[in-house]
Amino acid sequence: MLLLTARMSCSLDSSSTCSSKKWLESLWSIPKAELFVDSMYSEVVTSRLLTSFLKDLEKKMNTPAMKNTTSLPETFGSNNSTCNAPETTYNAALIAIYSIVLVGGSAGAVSMTWKMKHDGKTVTSTAVINLMLAHILFLLTVPFRLSYYILDEWKFGEIFCRLVSAMIHAHMYLCFLFYVAIVIMRIFSFFQEKTMQFYRPWHATATSLVVWSLVLFTVFPLYLKLYGISKTYNEKQCFQFQDELKEEPVKYMNYFSVTVVFMTICALLAVQMYILMRLANKHEGTFLKQQQFGAQVKTLLFLLIMILCFLPYLGFRFFYIKQIVANPCSLILHAINEIFLALTAMSCFDVLTFLVAAH
Missing domain, CATH: 1.20.1070.10 (Rhodopsin 7-helix transmembrane proteins)
Structure with missing residues (x-):
């Protein structure tokens, strides 16, 4: 929003080109309230993106394949072992x-x-x-x-x-x-x-x-x-x-x-x-x-x-x-x-x- 306001200010200028000086001056002319709103908007977007990422990661961690590698399974040899419990196909x-x-x-x-x-x-x-x-x-x-x-x-x-x-x-x-x-x-x-x-x-x-x-x-x-x-x-x-x-x-x-x-x-x-x-x-x-x-x-x-x-x-x-x-x-x-x-x-x-x- 901040960048859009600056560009609109440049486009309304009568000169064929918008100097960098005028472009910067247009940035400084934006009210402080609008800068505060932009800041709050950015924080909300960032928070939502982070929450979405964490939810996706949690879903992946709860899959059977990830459980076998991230949680302590039933032991094959001892309780300190990292092996899975033996399969029963040969029982x-x-x-x-x-x-x-x-x-x-x-x-x-x-x-x-x-x-x-x-x-x-x-x-x-x-x-x-x-x-x-x-x-x-x-x-x-x-x-x-x-x-x-x-x-x-x-x-x-x-x-x-x-x-x-x-x-x-x-x-x-x-x-x-x-x-x-x-x-x-x-x-x-x-x-x-x-x-x-x-x-x-x-x-x-x-x-x-x-x-x-x-x-x-x-x-x-x-x-x-x-x-x-x-x-x-x-x-x-x-x-x-x-x-x-x-x-x-x-x-x-x-x-x-x-x-x-x-x-x-x-x-x-x-x-x-x-x-x-x-x-x-x-x-x-x-x-x-x-x-x-x-x-x-x-x-x-x-x-x-x-x-x-x-x-x-x-x-x-x-x-x-x-x-x-x-x-x-x-x-x-x-x-x-x-x-x-x-x-x-x-x-x-x-x-x-x-x-x-x-x-």
């Missing part, structure tokens, strides 16, 4: 796997326990009975896992979450130990040409009590005391302890256990192949009909169960530990790791394999 696979394990494993454990209750004198039968006990203890925790994957919320407290999380790992390593004991006893029986037995029935019970005492009163208390306490976790989520892998002792303990399992399986598999080759050379042409060959095939089944159920998870573990530390928010890594871990529970079907092989 269906986990629910299917654990449901099959619960039904098939329970039926197999009951059948095998009934079959083995009258045959507890040999070292192998004692190991198999303890193997069934490990399966049963693990199967008791599976319904809680299914509840979490179905409801997408943990309702049983942090301590019980760590206990259930520990149980699947304990189940895998206990089964591995019992498998190794069974395979070694059968290998010794082959070379000594006799079945290894306990001299007294209570020897088998005492041996089992020693093993389970070490597990229940040493391994589990240490696990619950030391694992899952370095970070603050969301109590409504469970099995999200990947942040613990950033701790050097936890990382190297995982590397050590995976390496030991790999080396043990490879060594036992090499010995078993040697035994089969020795039988093939000794009974050339008829070794498939030999009773010893059938016994060694059963031994080979234990090794195959370890290879098919445990090695995929343990092999991926090397890659997972390295990548999850560098990319803690990778939902794909977490999903693959959980599915491979669930597949270790398929070892519960070993009892059905043994029953089929026995017939």
Whole structure:
């Protein structure tokens, strides 16, 4: 308005050109009231523009994409994490796997326990009975896992979450130990040409009590005391302890256990192949009909169960530990790791394999 008044003053001048001096004089001739109105008008326009800009910015900030980057989401690992909550697209696979394990494993454990209750004198039968006990203890925790994957919320407290999380790992390593004991006893029986037995029935019970005492009163208390306490976790989520892998002792303990399992399986598999080759050379042409060959095939089944159920998870573990530390928010890594871990529970079907092989 101020500029328009000045220009109108210039246009009314009789001269062909309006000098800058006259133009400036016209500016000074404007009443002060009009200058005040112009000033107020400018402030109102500026205020409206600023208000409009802030409203547009608020709308953009309230969009889902901006919420994920500007607000604190549900944590994937810990409450201090910046990761989103894990997607549930792989929950269906986990629910299917654990449901099959619960039904098939329970039926197999009951059948095998009934079959083995009258045959507890040999070292192998004692190991198999303890193997069934490990399966049963693990199967008791599976319904809680299914509840979490179905409801997408943990309702049983942090301590019980760590206990259930520990149980699947304990189940895998206990089964591995019992498998190794069974395979070694059968290998010794082959070379000594006799079945290894306990001299007294209570020897088998005492041996089992020693093993389970070490597990229940040493391994589990240490696990619950030391694992899952370095970070603050969301109590409504469970099995999200990947942040613990950033701790050097936890990382190297995982590397050590995976390496030991790999080396043990490879060594036992090499010995078993040697035994089969020795039988093939000794009974050339008829070794498939030999009773010893059938016994060694059963031994080979234990090794195959370890290879098919445990090695995929343990092999991926090397890659997972390295990548999850560098990319803690990778939902794909977490999903693959959980599915491979669930597949270790398929070892519960070993009892059905043994029953089929026995017939």
